[in-house]
Amino acid sequence: MGDLIDQLRTGLPAEAVLTDPDVTGSYAKDMAGFCEAGVPAVVVLPRTVEQVQHVMRTATALRVPVVPQGARTGLSGAANAVDGCVVLSLVKMDRVLEIDPVERIAVVEPGVVNAVLSRAVAEHGLYYPPDPSSWEQCTIGGNIGTASGGLCCVKYGVTAEYVLGLDVVLADGRLLTTGRRTAKGVAGYDLTRLFVGSEGSLGIVVRAVLALKPAPPAQLALAAEFPSVAAACEAVRSIMARGHAPSLLELMDATTVRAVNSLTRMGLPETTEALLLAAFDTPEPAADLAAVAELCRAAGATEAVPAEDAAESELLLQARRMSLPALERLRPATMIDDVCVPRSRLAEMLDGTAVIAREHGLTIGVVAHAGDGNTHPVVCFDPADADEARRARDSFDAIMALGLELGGTITGEHGVGLLKKDWLVREAGPVAMELQRGIKAVFDPLGLLNPGKVLDPGLGPGEVLDPAAGGAGE
16 A cells, blocks of 8 residues: 555645545445445545546556545445545536536536536526536536436436536546537547446546536426325326426425425425425416416316415425435435336336335335436335344335336436446346446456446456456456
8 A cells, every 4th residue: 555655646745645544434435325335545636637647547557446436425335435445536626617608518627516516607697407406515527427317307307418528537547538519519429428427437527518508587386285196197297298398397205295294394284195396497487387287186186386486486395305304304314216217107106115115114205306207215214223224225126126117217317336236237138238348348447447336346456357257357
């Protein structure tokens, strides 16, 4: 380890190399449960592209694994350290380098916090739509690594649709530039999209060119109460089938509604089995909300209450924002699943999750980005109770199996990381996995970048990734 630290310090300022075990240990993992974390040898906090290149050249020369990190708000274990690794924290690379209102782009470093970027572009009358729930803490680099989404995805799409180009430091320290700054561009293979969602396993993103949109009008919201999940999901089907384009369409099940009531005293009716929240940022949102309210009533809503102004909308949406804090109060720990299904199967997903909760004797609340079918079942449990923890993990797997049975995917926006690596094999199949291993071998033949995440089994010193074997080869 002495050689590693000495060589890192030749290209990094002293304060950028952290070796105190009490400090480095605090960088060991992200927010995912049931994911092992190793002990890093060192944590580095570069501020420049050249410093990142130095780290990767050193790691390659010494055959040391590197785990890239942002704010560590992830929920899949993708940022967890492995024993003896270099943790490469990019949070100090936090500059918004450029905002161009004509081209409608922003150029940023990976450590820029999502909310900081959103506020910066708003000063130019522009809008960066991807808005993960952790937007006040999560970084753009992390958002790119996991292809994150958010509440507005139903209308505006996910992170991948806003990344036009990247600067990426490869495993051997070379700098790769992908993509474009123009509105159009189809030159060659789309390497930019390959890196989005790769969870730091193919290269280190050090700069991003992001697409922006004109700032929309302030949105107005509606809250609709339903006597059943099926009725709420039928309303979702009707809203989407009629061609409406809500800026937000969120669903909360009865468990979540009651947890929010307990925490906030909002006074939501205890008989509510599902609460649907819709919002529009169109020029005439009141008309859109009135049309959606009628569809909700036709589907069986007992109440459908539109807001009259932005302040009232905020009050309605507060219930959705408090969902996770409210569920976290029910038991000492939570596991947040991330299964996306076709909108037409949404009711089956929620009803099936309720069955899983009963079968495993657990409390599982579900909040969903209903407009795009992305469900977040939240498993509440006590990790100190070994049996309850086992049942929590079993229920988590059962939920993913249900999602695949319904034609869905194991992750809509949280990524694979450590938590869902085995499930990726089930979803993708052997041909896709062979090709993905081949891609990994091209970009990272020594297997040093974020080993053990997504699909890489991790390599020992001097081993080279063998894509055909699905593991390490000599």
